[in-house]
Amino acid sequence: QVQLQESGPGLVKPSETLSLTCTVSGGSVSSGSYYWSWIRQPPGKGLEWIGYIYYSGSTNYNPSLKSRVTISVDTSKNQFSLKLSSVTAADTAVYYCARSWDSRWELLLVYWGQGTLVTVSS
Amino acid sequence: QTVVTQEPSLTVSPGGTVTLTCASSTGAVTSGYYPNWFQQKPGQAPRALIYSTSNKHSWTPARFSGSLLGGKAALTLSGVQPEDEAEYYCLLYYGGAQPWVFGGGTKLTVL
Numbered sequence: 001q002v003q004l005q006e007s008g009p010g011l012v013k014p015s016e017t018l019s020l021t022c023t024v025s026g027g028s029v030s031s032g033s034y035y036w037s038w039i040r041q042p043p044g045k046g047l048e049w050i051g052y053i054y055y056s057g058s059t060n061y062n063p064s065l066k067s068r069v070t071i072s073v074d075t076s077k078n079q080f081s082l083k084l085s086s087v088t089a090a091d092t093a094v095y096y097c098a099r100s101w102d103s104r105w106e107l108l109l110v111y112w113g114q115g116t117l118v119t120v121s122s
Numbered sequence: 123q124t125v126v127t128q129e130p131s132l133t134v135s136p137g138g139t140v141t142l143t144c145a146s147s148t149g150a151v152t153s154g155y156y157p158n159w160f161q162q163k164p165g166q167a168p169r170a171l172i173y174s175t176s177n178k179h180s181w182t183p184a185r186f187s188g189s190l191l192g193g194k195a196a197l198t199l200s201g202v203q204p205e206d207e208a209e210y211y212c213l214l215y216y217g218g219a220q221p222w223v224f225g226g227g228t229k230l231t232v233l
Binding site for chain 1 (some may be wrong): 123156158160162166167168169170173174179211213215219220221222223224225226227
């Protein structure tokens with residue numbers, strides 16, 4: 001059974017870049033035709049899809065964040081990562097990583113990490 | 123900006139039946155939106171329940187069912203249990219520039 005674990009700084013200063021990694025166990029980021037996604041949830045609010053990277057390397061981002069987001073894969077560490085630049089307090093949220101069931105994008109978000117809280121504050 | 127709307131809150135008695143809906147600002151929700159449903163309990167990550175309108179995962183209790191109802195995606199809980207108290211989110215596929223959009227969530231209270 002695949003397991004996902006987010007990690008990264010819990011506090012980021014305004015205007016800086018938020019960087020998170022998702023470590024995958026029980027499977028490989030480089031094998032299988034999976035979508036690897038990031039989702040976030042501001043405190044007390046709903047979920048927001050950030051984007052995904054497909055096993056082929058293609059990416060797709062939420063247009064509201066597209067200019068600031070980069071998702072990439074590091075096969076040597078069996079991780080994928082999220083970078084969000086020029087953060088503001090509005091980017092304070094619990095960030096989740098997730099994986100699809102298989103290659104079907106309609107099963108995009110099946111396996112989830114436990115989430116990590118990132119606070120943007122000086 | 124596409125908006126997906128869910129009931130903010132619903133209350134149901136134990137053993138009862140409740141239907142949560144998911145509407146799109148672009149018009150009627152069809153199977154082509156591949157509606158997904160997720161359950162989230164406080165302090166936990168969301169858990170996938172339903173995909174492609176009505177398909178259940180192996181771990182989805184039988185009392186949960188998905189459908190299309192009156193131009194919306196719907197999640198029906200029959201024989202509600204106390205442990206079903208949670209926030210429920212739908213997710214719709216639009217393709218193009220804004221492929222996936224979550225609804226605002228429905229807080230289900232079992233009382």
